[in-house]
Amino acid sequence: MAADFLPGFAHHRIETAPGVVIHARSAGSGPPVLLLHGHPQTLSTWLHVAPRLAQGRRVVAMDLRGYGDSGKPEGGERHEAYAKRAMAADAVAVMRALGHDRFAVVGHDRGGRVAHRLALDHPRAVERIVVMDIAPTATVYARTDKNLATSYFWWFFFIQPAPLPEKLIGADPEYFLRHHIENQSKTPGSTPPDLFAEYLRCYSDPACRHAICEDYRAAAGIDLDHDAADSDKRIAAPLLALWGARGVVGRTYDVLEVWREKAEHVSGRALDCGHNLQEERPDDVMAELMRFLP
Template structure:
């Protein structure tokens, strides 16, 4: 995710509260403050009101989303953090329950990180895997989330309860990566660059939307056996323990209580396949949103529209 980092990278978060002005500072938070035994790699800009970001892939020094427009870091404190298993964050040991790579564990990381940075309440903005973490964070820590924006997803529970030929074809990796016996790890590990480029060009124009320097950073972070194994572990969690947690939340009548913004790419699978707002209204109490002229990589392919939508939404729900 890059702005090329948040703009190009995959997931985020935002907060309400005051923070001193300052420059972007790269920091590693000790495991004991983030999740009790590992490292979450994150980049923090302190300016104006607070904002945090959850990123599933990389952290990069974000430039302006759109030249000549105020960027989010001009109005908020923006925190860009790699999810566990991704980028330069730690890759915890995997186990049979898949709990270490559950969205609940990832959400807990981000909550602890934000509190370690001094923010008790914050808004969350997430794209792709980070949006799924943002969804779980809003359910598990409603006292901490002022607002949530999710980009180019519908909830995992809805996806896997409504599988058809189109979904199985477009989301084939959802069914490949959870396979056991080291099969996906071995096959992807033979040529991780090929796999990554294929996955980042599912819709026409997707790969071209990613800055070449950002792509090289994606490749650097993904091209190790631990990174490949962590990605597989995260998808195994999505197909097992994450669904268990989602079913428990649904049975309890739990929905996202805070204001929720949904953005999706009109040319991507989500925009073509779902009535996106109708789906999200089953999972969140206060939903608004719209499609933007893009494929899956919404911030990279429609930066002006993404920035304008986020600024309008976040300014309406400052803590």
């Protein structure tokens, strides 16, 4: 049996679109907060954050479609089922099903990209937004150079036509997953063996690996189209950007400046860690969230 990293959190399975069921967990009462994980994690990545937030807030954590125990639909000709627009619609549907029409959203990595689209497509639903260790997708692609392409090689590997990346990763999923997490984290031991085993449980599923590739294929195609169409839109909700000072984002971008190009009210700072802030520096993350969230 898989370990339970969020004891006391209720399980939910919510149909958000025809044939798409999202796995979510919730606990607490008070102002609602939605937590969105990234790649290659699941909602269990919030194990150090969600229980503490739930002491005074209604916390919902969900597995993005394609990840964890959520549904893994076919991507479609343009990978539209994994567009951040579709994932953002999942998030709104989950929160509405749980009784929340307006909420704060905290997104790490891919979850931050979903949160960005959520704030653009559903501005009345988003009270505040936190993006963790990302630059906007369109910015990343527009400013890619050799250093970025080397550091983020999977951005260009995963988008190759199926089934090339799926088959290559499938030759040794554990090796690929371990290399990925250890390369991005700058805090040894911050992803303990039982949590890694949970991520591997999901990554060992060929449908999950295919969905992850579809997520990145969407980011390199339909997501950029959506971003271009909305290039004049800015996020109205207050935005907090957090990033790892020792990670690729912190080394590559003026993070506050790139988010000020996309949002009206931006604040934030670097934390002394790599990419996985919520696992590497949960106390620092909590301190920032407690100051920022309602």
